[in-house]
Amino acid sequence: MGEYYLGIDLGGTKIAGLIGDEQGKIIAEKTIPTLAEEGVEPVINRIKNIILELMGEVTPGQVKGIGLCAPGPLNIKTGEVMHAPNLKWKNVQIVGILEKEFGLPVILENDANAAGYGECIYGAGKGAVNMLYMTVSTGIGGGIIANGELVYGRDYCAGEVGHMIVLPGGPLCGCGQHGCIEALASGTAIARTARKRLEDGEQSIISDLVKGDINTVTSREVAEAARQGDQLAVSLLDEAFFYLGIAIGNLINILNPETIVIGGGVAKMGDLLFDRVSRVLQDHAFPHMVKGVSIVPAVLAGRAGTMGMVALVRKRLNS
Ligand SMILES: [Zn+2]
Known part of the structure; x- marks a missing residue:
């Protein structure tokens, strides 16, 4: 059974999610609107939902970790998005929230870094x-x-x-x-x-x-x-x-x-x-x-961030 990694790209207008394997092959993919104007909680719930839906497409236990990228500034060490004006997010501990929900390792990354890393590994x-x-x-x-x-x-x-x-x-x-x-x-x-x-x-x-x-x-x-x-x-x-x-x-x-x-x-x-x-x-x-x-x-166009997160989670878990 291959190991899979789940990448989420949280943007101001849409949330993109993707499951990739070790070679970066796309196993499942989904995009939904962010609807940031509805507030912080509903957006967090939509992130949880897209993760659940994607995980439903593979064998339980196959996804080894989750990576989320978002607009900065954020702190990848503490797992906190400090301030994202487009999302109206302030000091959101997104990594802690998702780790608690899914019981998997979760990492956070700046969206431009994630896209750059995605292009570097797969693009x-x-x-x-x-x-x-x-x-x-x-x-x-x-x-x-x-x-x-x-x-x-x-x-x-x-x-x-x-x-x-x-x-x-x-x-x-x-x-x-x-x-x-x-x-x-x-x-x-x-x-x-x-x-x-x-x-x-x-x-x-x-x-x-x-x-x-x-x-x-x-x-x-x-x-x-x-x-x-x-x-x-x-x-x-x-x-x-x-x-x-x-x-x-x-x-x-x-x-x-x-x-x-x-x-x-x-x-x-x-x-x-x-x-x-x-x-x-x-x-x-x-x-x-x-x-x-x-x-x-x-x-990689719209997939640079999610593919970058797949690569980064994989790297984090295997180093
Ligand atoms: Zn400037």
């Missing part, structure tokens, strides 16, 4: 020992794997690559600083800059793509316009991905990774992002380190 970074994972979406998050291990730092907060400041005095970031890459290259930042330039009267087919309703512009329309050669869109993405490239260059010099995996909605722009970042790197990092690094799109 685009498979085989890498030194890997940088970045998710470029409404925000920018990341996970760092060095010598095969996630880098945690003193308070388990390491890997906040989105808050690398590349333009001191630049646009205000959600973290309170100015000029972080999240404030310059995230989907939110690209859309905000596009709206501002359109409001200032610049001409672009982006306006046509949203039928004149500038307030509804997202980074998706900017990408579509750039593909059609629209000058404003091209310059917006050139600028955003210039800063992203500067940040990645710094990280290459510091970490010397063999693989960089970039996921998230903005990474779906494909060559618009990857080509630009590669060009910027030619001039902004040590050539010998840039030459050896492969920069690739994430492949």
